[in-house]
Amino acid sequence: MHAMKKKLVTYGLIIIVAIIAILALRIVLTRRATQVYINGKVLTMDPGNSIAEAVAVRDGRIVAVGTNEQVRQSAPGRTATFDLHGKTMMPGIIDAHGHFPGTGIYAFGVDLNSPPIGRITDIPQMIQALKEKAAATDSGEWILGLGYDDTLLPEKRHPTRHDLDQASTNHPIFILHISGHMGVVNSLALQKAGITSKTPSPEGAVIRKDPLTGEPTGVFEECALEIFMPLLDFSTLDTLRIVRRAVQDHLRAGMTTAQDGLADEKRVKNLKLASRLGFIPLRVIVWPDEELGMKIVRREFDPRKYDSEKFHIGAVKLIEDGSTQAYTSYLKEPYYTPFNGDASYSGYPRIEREKLAEKVMTLHRAGLQIAVHCNGDAAIENFIYAFGRAQKEYYRRDPRAIIVHAQLIRPEQLDAAKELGMTPTYHLIHPYYWGDRHWEIFLGPERASRICPAKSTLDRAITFSTHLDAPVVPLQPMLLAWCAVNRLSKEGRVVGPDERISPMQALRAMTIDAAWQVFQEKNIGSIEPGKYADIIVLSADPLGDPLNIRNIVVEKTIIGGKTVYERE
Numbered sequence: 001m002h003a004m005k006k007k008l009v010t011y012g013l014i015i016i017v018a019i020i021a022i023l024a025l026r027i028v029l030t031r032r033a034t035q036v037y038i039n040g041k042v043l044t045m046d047p048g049n050s051i052a053e054a055v056a057v058r059d060g061r062i063v064a065v066g067t068n069e070q071v072r073q074s075a076p077g078r079t080a081t082f083d084l085h086g087k088t089m090m091p092g093i094i095d096a097h098g099h100f101p102g103t104g105i106y107a108f109g110v111d112l113n114s115p116p117i118g119r120i121t122d123i124p125q126m127i128q129a130l131k132e133k134a135a136a137t138d139s140g141e142w143i144l145g146l147g148y149d150d151t152l153l154p155e156k157r158h159p160t161r162h163d164l165d166q167a168s169t170n171h172p173i174f175i176l177h178i179s180g181h182m183g184v185v186n187s188l189a190l191q192k193a194g195i196t197s198k199t200p201s202p203e204g205a206v207i208r209k210d211p212l213t214g215e216p217t218g219v220f221e222e223c224a225l226e227i228f229m230p231l232l233d234f235s236t237l238d239t240l241r242i243v244r245r246a247v248q249d250h251l252r253a254g255m256t257t258a259q260d261g262l263a264d265e266k267r268v269k270n271l272k273l274a275s276r277l278g279f280i281p282l283r284v285i286v287w288p289d290e291e292l293g294m295k296i297v298r299r300e301f302d303p304r305k306y307d308s309e310k311f312h313i314g315a316v317k318l319i320e321d322g323s324t325q326a327y328t329s330y331l332k333e334p335y336y337t338p339f340n341g342d343a344s345y346s347g348y349p350r351i352e353r354e355k356l357a358e359k360v361m362t363l364h365r366a367g368l369q370i371a372v373h374c375n376g377d378a379a380i381e382n383f384i385y386a387f388g389r390a391q392k393e394y395y396r397r398d399p400r401a402i403i404v405h406a407q408l409i410r411p412e413q414l415d416a417a418k419e420l421g422m423t424p425t426y427h428l429i430h431p432y433y434w435g436d437r438h439w440e441i442f443l444g445p446e447r448a449s450r451i452c453p454a455k456s457t458l459d460r461a462i463t464f465s466t467h468l469d470a471p472v473v474p475l476q477p478m479l480l481a482w483c484a485v486n487r488l489s490k491e492g493r494v495v496g497p498d499e500r501i502s503p504m505q506a507l508r509a510m511t512i513d514a515a516w517q518v519f520q521e522k523n524i525g526s527i528e529p530g531k532y533a534d535i536i537v538l539s540a541d542p543l544g545d546p547l548n549i550r551n552i553v554v555e556k557t558i559i560g561g562k563t564v565y566e567r568e
Helices: 002-032 068-073 102-107 123-135 161-165 187-193 223-227 236-252 265-276 290-297 353-365 377-393 411-420 435-442 445-449 454-459 477-486 503-508 512-517 546-551
Strands: 034-038 041-043 054-058 061-066 079-083 088-091 143-148 173-177 182-185 205-209 216-222 255-263 283-288 311-313 316-319 370-374 401-405 422-426 535-538 554-559 562-566
Touching: 034 068, 054 068, 061 068, 102 143, 102 236, 123 143, 123 161, 123 173, 161 182, 161 187, 161 216, 173 187, 182 187, 187 216, 205 223, 216 223, 236 255, 236 554, 236 562, 255 265, 255 316, 255 554, 265 283, 265 290, 265 311, 283 290, 283 316, 290 316, 290 353, 316 353, 353 370, 353 377, 370 377, 377 401, 377 411, 377 422, 411 422, 411 454, 422 454, 422 512, 435 445, 477 503, 477 546, 503 546
Parallel strands: 034 079, 041 088, 143 173, 255 283, 283 311, 316 370, 370 401, 401 422
Antiparallel strands: 034 054, 054 061, 088 535, 173 182, 182 216, 205 216, 535 554, 554 562
16 A cells, blocks of 8 residues: 555656646747737837837847838747737836835725725715724734725814724724825724823824824824834735735736835845745836835845846835825925915925935935935925935936925926936826815915926926826826826816826836836836837727727736736
């Protein structure tokens, strides 16, 4: 009996080895075969915005672009031909700024978004959604809610600890504002974090307190949220669920390069491991946070050890202000509607100007690329001042310092940015999701009209990118392109008609210009020979009807020549 078992095991091993050998041979043959895509409308995003008919791919890279005949002639030998039947092909979309794998948190977090993203219409409905989650969760476990927006609720306020206590007093609850710059916790969460009436607000942040009792309301602004982050410790299984969901979200959206725009050392190592093990087929660009950036400066962490075809450590990220829709952007002039009745309130910086200049100088002197979150024009002014000093002391010809969001950048600031070698990445979905509220509440008509001034940036020959900042809003890059072209709000208002750009310009901002911004333009971002075959096929031509761009869906996503998503 024992001998028979031994023989069965031996035969089983032989079969397994044979299967592996066959699969390996198939992979080798597939990689050796040239994939030829014909009869398409290929938007190459090359320097001349050429439109081709066919593309050839071999060993994961583009080897030929041109007419059907030209590409066929350049691909002798074994080929696999795919007929696009007139469909549009373009480079894969590059996430110029996001928080991968943040969209995956919706795999187990409670969706508290209001329409048009979610279904929450008032605070009682929010409480009920959290209560249902608590009923299905073991007592003592954290409940996480995502995406609530106080300005879309009829109560026109943030929920408080007492509201969340109605959902559960047996579970600590943490809900994140749609901006990502505010949040609310219940009483148990406050207790676990040790927050009392005597707890001071951290520098560059606010722990809101009841003006009568002095007790914390449960509402936290900016880096005060970090108090709760160590308490939200995800299990390995939860982390895998998050990554899997995020990968699916990105591939479905036609994104071939994802970005984690603020990562600590642990996050970098975990993402690298997941990438190396094949859990993440996307290319991933990671921006270290300040702490990890300083470790790089001190040579305690070597980013070069992490570089590969699929993984790259990029700019060091700092945060100078918050979010306009959270009243935490740092503006030069006060908010249009006074905050809490204070007509002089204009937000605040998270890092005082001279301290920011010191940090930027340290990173720049070490030769690192820098990205700073700046929404308000006063915050942008601080970054321009800081980077101007750094360039004066340690000049670099092509630094590509990134102004993240750059929502309220002014014309003279664009001029200064160009002089210093700075480049903005615009959260250009704002006119759609928040345009009406910027117009009526936060900024007023004049400032709202010039948010994310894409056309003014192009007029100055400044290269810029656009992004969605997911999970702040859903991964809908075609909606982002539609918004850049039309600048229509949810209610149909044109928010800044003079800042509209063409469909081709909008697509470049999500492909080749996004690649350039992070020093990857030689590898990705356009369909040109020698580059990675990161390409997508669309359901319609985005250069056609400008108003139809948002309705276009991705039919196929290809990374390194391999089809990783195909719409059913």
